[in-house]
Amino acid sequence: MNSTPHDLAARFTELFGGEPDGLWSAPGRVNLIGEHTDYNDGFVLPFAITHSTVVAAAARADRTVRVASTFAPEEAPLTVGLDDLEPGGVEGWAAYPLGVLWALEQSGYRCPGLDLLVDSSVPVGAGLSSSAALECSVALAAAELSGADVSRSDLAAIGQLAENRMVGAPTGIMDQSASLLGEAGHAVFLDCRSGSSRLVPLDLEADGLELLVIDTRVSHTHSTGGYAERRRSCELGAELMGVAALRDLSVKDLAEAAGVLDEETFRRVRHIVTENARVEDTVDVLTKKGPSALGPLLVASHASMRDDFEISCPELDTAVNAALDAGAVGARMTGGGFGGSAIALTRSADAPAVRAAVEGAFSAAGFHPPVVFSVLPGAGAARIA
Incomplete structure (x- = not known):
């Protein structure tokens, strides 16, 4: 968090003329493995991180919402009526918190008017799901202030609905689930078809490991470009293979798929099918051997x-090649792709050398310097004040 809870509450009072009813925090996430499998009804293995978004919130007596942020302090609070919210009607970052309020009401919960002030330490555009952190902090605050009894899994679905419909990004449910269900020292093994999840031990410190996030500073957005194209390819592949989703194909089905699909669609399908298998293998490795065996x-x-x-x-x-050359246990890009971040699992003693190697490789290639930092599996969303 860029602001302390006390500072955020004080800024809230300056902006809105009263004290917040509380502060709610929700973390970003790193996806350890399982990329683009979520919207194919597959498996993912994310974990919540210690970087989070915090919202100071107060209920109002009317149906008005005022929303502001510390990362755009020059902007006056945006004021809208809850009854006026509709998909496509809000642009920019405010579509995320306002979309959550719209989605709550669409799901049968009546929200009060709210004053909201958002602060975040989750890097935007780095593939760490700053959007879900924002959605989940607001969802938790709004549910509590409305007196609604909403389960965490239902709140995740509400966040996804907001992002799909209000923002227009065709994302799955992984990010919101990690933010709401995470626990310190664990990853969340999520079945995106059933919505069921279980915690898998991921105690990096106990194994003398660190996970470095390498933010390439190449920004991306889920609502435009290649993400939507990849999703369409997956849907086409499932249709041509006669299954409800690519989750229903196994590695042994790929030989048949090669004879049915065009080359590009086949490669898209092959990634999803093999990635699902890798997620299940990763859970098995973590359970039996621990994180030091995850490299391959x-x-x-x-x-x-x-x-x-x-x-x-x-x-x-x-980033990946430099980290591996410098002795990382394993490395991969994480997130939706087309920019964002890579992760490198390293022994703690090797972390400085890995960081230096990545920074040197970026300099030699003429890229903008990356932002490299360490993360640990942290706690999920919660009220903090």
């Missing part, structure tokens, strides 16, 4: 995203 699975995941799904970029490939 992380490397194979990156190769699949680079070659079959074609969502990497020169900066991401440089």
Whole structure:
């Protein structure tokens, strides 16, 4: 968080003329493995991180919402009526919190008017799901202030509805689930078809490991470009293979798929099918051997995203290759692709050398310097004041 809770509450009072009813925090996430599998009804293995978005909120007596942020302090609070919210009616970052309020009401919960002030330490555009952190902090605040009894899994679905309909990004449910369901020292193994989840031990510190996030500073957006194209390819592949979703295909079905699909669609399908298998293998490895044995699975995941799904970029490939050359246990791009971040699992003693190698490789290639930082599996969304 860029502001302390006390400072955020004080700024709220300056803006809105009264004290907040509370502060709610929701973390960003790193996806350890399982990329683009979520909207194919597949498996993912994210974990919540210690970087979070915090919202100070107060209920109002009317149906008005005022929303402001510390990252756009020059902007006056945006004021809208709850009854006036509709998909496509809000642009920019405010579509996320306002979309959550719209989605809550669409799901049968009546929200009060709200004053909202948002602060965040989750890097935007880095593939760490700053959007879901924003959605989940607001969803938790709005549910509590409206007196609604909403389960965490239902709040995740409400966040996804907001992002799909209000923002127009065709994302799955992984990010919101990680933010709401995460626990310190664990990853969340999520079945995106059933919505069921379980925690898997991921105690990096106990194994003498660190996970470095390498933000390439190549920004991306889910609502435009290649993300939507990849989703359409997956839907086409499932249709041509006669299944409800690519989740229903196994690795042994790929030989048949090669004879049915055009080359590009086949490669997209192959990534999803093999990535689902890698997620299940990763859970097995974590359960039986621990995180130090994950290297080959992380490397194979990156190769699949680079070659079959074609969502990497020169900066991401440089980050992964430099980290591996410097002794990282494993590395891969993470997130939706076309920019954002890579992750490198390293022994703690090797982390400075890995960081230096990545920074040196970026400099040699003429790229903008990356932002490299360490993350640990953290706690999920909660009220903090």
